[in-house]
Amino acid sequence: MSPSGPSAAPIPLHIVGEPPAPPAPDVLGTSAGPGRQPAPAVRSGAVDWAALGVEPRWKDQETGDCAAVLSPVRGPATGLEPYKRYAAGARQRGETALVVACIGAGERRHNVFSGTVAPGIHLPRYYGSISANPLPDGVSPEIADGLDHAEHDLGTRLLNRPPDTWFRLTYLKESSSSRPGVARMWPPPGEGELRPILVDGLGDPVAGVWMPAGGDARWFVVPHGTDQRLLVEWLVQHALPAYVPGALTRARSPLLRDPAFATDAEARLVETIAEEQRAHERRQTELQQQLTALRAVADPLRDGLLFGTGRPLEDAVHDVLVAAGARVTRLDDVYGTKSADLLAEFGGRRVLVEVKSANNRPPQSLPDKLLKHLNTWPGLTGTEPVDGGVLVVNHQIKLHPAQRDTEVYTDRAFADALTVPVIGSAHLFDWWRREDWDALRHAVFGDTGVAQPPEIAAPDADPKAYGRPGLLSRLRR
Numbered sequence: 001m002s003p004s005g006p007s008a009a010p011i012p013l014h015i016v017g018e019p020p021a022p023p024a025p026d027v028l029g030t031s032a033g034p035g036r037q038p039a040p041a042v043r044s045g046a047v048d049w050a051a052l053g054v055e056p057r058w059k060d061q062e063t064g065d066c067a068a069v070l071s072p073v074r075g076p077a078t079g080l081e082p083y084k085r086y087a088a089g090a091r092q093r094g095e096t097a098l099v100v101a102c103i104g105a106g107e108r109r110h111n112v113f114s115g116t117v118a119p120g121i122h123l124p125r126y127y128g129s130i131s132a133n134p135l136p137d138g139v140s141p142e143i144a145d146g147l148d149h150a151e152h153d154l155g156t157r158l159l160n161r162p163p164d165t166w167f168r169l170t171y172l173k174e175s176s177s178s179r180p181g182v183a184r185m186w187p188p189p190g191e192g193e194l195r196p197i198l199v200d201g202l203g204d205p206v207a208g209v210w211m212p213a214g215g216d217a218r219w220f221v222v223p224h225g226t227d228q229r230l231l232v233e234w235l236v237q238h239a240l241p242a243y244v245p246g247a248l249t250r251a252r253s254p255l256l257r258d259p260a261f262a263t264d265a266e267a268r269l270v271e272t273i274a275e276e277q278r279a280h281e282r283r284q285t286e287l288q289q290q291l292t293a294l295r296a297v298a299d300p301l302r303d304g305l306l307f308g309t310g311r312p313l314e315d316a317v318h319d320v321l322v323a324a325g326a327r328v329t330r331l332d333d334v335y336g337t338k339s340a341d342l343l344a345e346f347g348g349r350r351v352l353v354e355v356k357s358a359n360n361r362p363p364q365s366l367p368d369k370l371l372k373h374l375n376t377w378p379g380l381t382g383t384e385p386v387d388g389g390v391l392v393v394n395h396q397i398k399l400h401p402a403q404r405d406t407e408v409y410t411d412r413a414f415a416d417a418l419t420v421p422v423i424g425s426a427h428l429f430d431w432w433r434r435e436d437w438d439a440l441r442h443a444v445f446g447d448t449g450v451a452q453p454p455e456i457a458a459p460d461a462d463p464k465a466y467g468r469p470g471l472l473s474r475l476r477r
Helices: 081-093 148-158 228-243 246-248 264-308 308-325 332-338 366-379 412-417 425-433 437-445 471-476
Strands: 011-015 052-055 070-071 095-103 110-112 115-122 129-134 165-172 192-198 205-212 216-222 327-330 341-346 350-357 388-394 422-424
Touching: 011 081, 011 228, 011 471, 052 205, 070 228, 081 095, 095 115, 148 165, 148 192, 148 205, 148 216, 148 228, 216 228, 228 246, 264 308, 264 388, 264 425, 308 327, 308 341, 308 350, 308 437, 327 332, 341 437, 350 366, 350 437, 366 388, 388 425, 422 425, 425 437
Parallel strands: 011 052, 011 070, 070 095, 095 216, 350 388, 388 422
Antiparallel strands: 110 115, 115 129, 129 165, 165 205, 192 205, 205 216, 327 341, 341 350
16 A cells, blocks of 8 residues: 555655666567557566655765655665765654664675675764674574564564574774773764674674764665565555654645644544553553463463473372362372372372383383382381372383374283283373363263362462362463
8 A cells, every 4th residue: 555645745765776777669669569568667576666755866866854764775875975964854853863874785604703704884973883694594583672663663573584694783883992002083973883783693683773972873774685575665655654743744645744733523533542552451461461471371381291200200290189179188298108199088088199201112111110019008107098199100211202103002912911900191182181080080080970160270389289270270261
C-alpha cells in the first residue's frame, strides 16, 4: 500500500550511489506490436519508488530537504557535498539526521589483531567508525532487549532476510593520545553509542543503531545485501513517523496525522484500540507468568524422570507419586540403605519402590535388589506389612528419550519371568504429563478399586503434603 494520498507529495530520500541505468532503447523491429507484450514499467529487481511514496535523490541532486539517507552499499561519504547538505538541512530544521547504512560490502582483509575484517562505516565528524567482522555461516540472530517499536520492527524484518553473512559490529571511537610527542586531535573525539537491534549467540550486535551523545542523529547499521524495498518501506512506515515526523508533515503524508484534527469517532476508536492493546498485554503477561510457574514445577520433574540419576531421580519419582494422590515416605531418611528408596500408599495398598538408573541397557540383576528389600522389610524396626514392590528404572540415559527402548527389559523371556513390576521412569513421565493418574496408579499399586478423586495433589512447595491441590492444580483453574 502506497503511503501517498490525494494531496500527498513524494517523500525525498537521498540514495547513496549512482542512479540505475535507463532501460536500453528499443531496437528497430522489437517494439511492442501485435502479439507482443509491452515492456514492464518497472524492471525486475528494481524498486518502484512511486509505489512507496518516495522520490529518490541521487548523486548531483539536491539533498538538503531529504527526509533520510539510504546507503545500500556502505555508509555515505560524510565529507562529500550530498551528505553535508543533508545534515545541514536536518540541523536547520531541528530534525534528527536519519541514515540507514549497509555494512560489509567489498574486499575483506586480515590482520593478526582483528582477524578477518570487511569494509566498515565511517561516522560523521570525529565520531570514529563501525567495523564489521564476518561471522561463521549458520549464525541465528535474535532480537535484542529494550527496543522501541521502530527498532523492533526493523529487527523482525531483518530476521526474515535470505540467509547471508552476518557481521559482528564494533564501535571504534577516534583516539586522542596524550603521550609525549604525539599531537592531540582537535576537535577532540565525539562520544556516541552503538545499541544492538539484533545479537548473535554471544550477545554481540549484528545489526544496530549508532547515536551520538547529543541525540541529533540515528545511523541504523544493517548487513549489506538487505533488500532495498524492505528498508525503504521500513523508513517510510516506521522510522520517519518515529524519528522525523516533520518530513511526513511537509509531504502531507497520511502516515502522520495530527491528533488535534481527528474527528471524535476517530479519537474514540484510537482510544479503544489502545485499551485493547493494553488489555492484551496485561493478559499476555498473566499467561506468561502462569507458564513460568508451571515450568518451574515441570522442569525438575521432566529432567529428573528423563535424565536423572541418584537422588534427583528418586525425588522426581516421589513427586509424581504424590501428584497421583499417593502418600509417600522417603525410606532412606529412616533406614538408610537397608531398605528400598520409597514407601508408597494408596487405596489401602502399600508398596516398596526401588529407584535405579542405567547409562545403557540395565543389568538383569536390578530386580534382585528390590526382592532383597522385600525380604528384609519385615525385620526392620517399626515396619508394617507391605503388599509388594515396584522397580522404577531410568534406562539408556545417554540416548535421547525418543531413541531408548520402550520397555526396560527387551528380553521377553526374562521380562515374562519377573515376579515384580518393572516400570521405566519415561512411562511415569508420560502418564504424569498427560495426567493419566489411573494408568500410573494401576502400574504402581495394581487394581485398588478406588475411583480417581475429583482433585489431584500436584508437587508443591511441600511435596509431602497429601490430598492438597498444588501449584499445577491451582493454575489449571
